[in-house]
Amino acid sequence: MNDQYHHGDLKNALIQAGIEILSKEGVQALSLRSVARRAGVSHAAPYAHFADKEALIAAIAAEGYRKLYAKLTAAQQASGDPLVRLHQTAFAYLQFALDEPDHFRITFAGVVEAERDYPEYVEQSQRCYALVVELVKACQARGLFTDEDTQLFAVSIWSSIHGFAQLAIANQLPGALVSRKSIHDIFRFHLRQLLAGLEKP
Amino acid sequence: MNDQYHHGDLKNALIQAGIEILSKEGVQALSLRSVARRAGVSHAAPYAHFADKEALIAAIAAEGYRKLYAKLTAAQQASGDPLVRLHQTAFAYLQFALDEPDHFRITFAGVVEAERDYPEYVEQSQRCYALVVELVKACQARGLFTDEDTQLFAVSIWSSIHGFAQLAIANQLPGALVSRKSIHDIFRFHLRQLLAGLEKP
DNA sequence: CGCGTTATCTTGACGATGTAAAGATGCTGC
DNA sequence: GCAGCATCTTTACATCGTCAAGATAACGCG
Structure with a gap:
């Protein structure tokens, strides 16, 4: 109905x-x-x-977040180690961006001029964010991360992964590097640096 | 002429x-x-x-990179410490995105469907990237970073900063966090994590 | 100096787009 | 079974990107 x-x-x-x-x-x-x-x-x-084109785009963006959520959770194979799950999640995130660059882009940039809010979009967005928060909490629970503000960890992780994906699909990774190493290898290095900063000394 | x-x-x-x-x-x-x-x-x-609208957008995007470059270099006050300059550069990057979100966005996403290349755009893009590379080299020269692949460091740093800026202007930083801390404070934490991963133990 | 060539700009036109209004169609509840 | 409503079509209009034809003015070559 x-x-x-x-x-x-x-x-x-x-x-x-x-x-x-x-x-x-x-x-x-x-x-x-x-x-x-x-x-x-x-x-x-x-x-x-x-109501208008923007409302359709908001729905497409919400669906983008929904698909992203599905791929991120599917990528987390049953592994006890939250760091492994974080790796898997990050690669799934990148893969979604590489597979569907325009859908990925519109998911994050389509609903910008809206003072209107699109509840469905906000809900899907928060669900994805919550997924990262859960991962951080799992890492903290195992003593892998310090007990600092969980949200800050989550934002930091998401930013790093998101930025790499954005630059990759915008073709802004330096050509000299990409011809030398695969995007996945570059991303692996990026993730290593990210985790080196996060992990408790 | x-x-x-x-x-x-x-x-x-x-x-x-x-x-x-x-x-x-x-x-x-x-x-x-x-x-x-x-x-x-x-x-x-x-x-x-x-030639068409896309060519105009490419020119606007190139000008975006040019302005970004100007702001990044201007932010690097005469400081011997490359880590300080890295901080200043990162904040200038974020500030540009916050000040001119649409220009920032179009700079990174406007020239996407182009199989055509826009030499002016590519040149300005590379000039900005070179700026980050120089910073990394300065850090490596002082023994702050390891001597691993400079390009990989640069891409990693740019990704982290860029991703944060993108999420910030897309209004995708969690509202609960933003109402509790300023964007700049959140960014400061993010940078701290980033540098913690980069610095030589 | 004069004249034609060419770059620059205007005008007019065309198909496509977003959106509104008015009408048709068919489901749904009383 | 009928009234109301949600859904969909048709028509219309302003705006957009783009093209073609013409006007205008700078520039080069004689």
Whole structure:
């Protein structure tokens, strides 16, 4: 009943159509009309479900966070060592950005001019953040990290990983380095530095 | 002779107009026509200087890197200690992002779908990166960092700082934390962790 | 000095886009 | 079974990126 109507679940169909366009044609091809076309409805049909283009983008961004969350949790194979899980999570984060650069970008930059808030987006965002917080807590519980402010650790970790992913998909990692080492090797070094700063002496 | 023509230096006038629009109205207001209007020329005049909208954005992005470079070097007050200069540079980086979020964003994400290359953009990008490399070299020369691959250090540092700036302007730093501590204090902690990982034991 | 060439800019046009208004369609609850 | 409402289509409009054709003015070559 949430989204059922004449032709099925259009709201989610539009979101999925948008994600496909991001993946196959890039962000410049993402328009309300192209999304409607792909979903097989008229160009004004989306307005029954989204106030405007920004609201659709917010929904796509929320879905980006949801997908990211799924990939991050899936990457954490049953391992007792929280540091291992942190590594796995970080690589999954990078991989999502490399696999779906436009979806990743829009997830973090699409909903900016909004004084409006999009509760679904905020919720998914916080769920991802909570995942990092949990990892930090696990590390602290094992005495791997100091007992300083958990949130600060989480923000620091997220920043480092996020920044690398952003630079990588923006093609801003220096070409001389990338031709010499794989992105994953560079990232491995980055993670090593990050953990060296975090771990309790 | 480079850009002089009927009404003055239109090419740069258009770039500056674009930057002002980014600053005052945001990225959604940046159009070739709005830029032309602000520069006081007809809507097709930009095509004498830019092949298309993406070329204008590339020029705005290059100018973003140029401004960033200026702010980063200006922030490095005459201090012998390269760690101090690194701190100053990092804060200037964050400040630029906070002051001009849309210009900052477009600098790093605007020229993405380009298989074309924009030499001016690449040059300015590399100049900024070289600045970080120089800082790392100075730290290594003083024995503060190990003599491992300088480029890897530089990428790691840039990633950490860049990621924090991105999350900050995307409003993705957790609200509970931001209401408790200033962004600058959170950043200070982040930098402390970063340097703890980098410094030679 | 004069004239043609070329870079710069204007005007007008076209298709695409975001969005609003008005109408059609079909579900849903009373 | 009917009224109301959510959903969807059609039509319309301003704005956008881009192109083509023309005007204008600087510049080079004779």
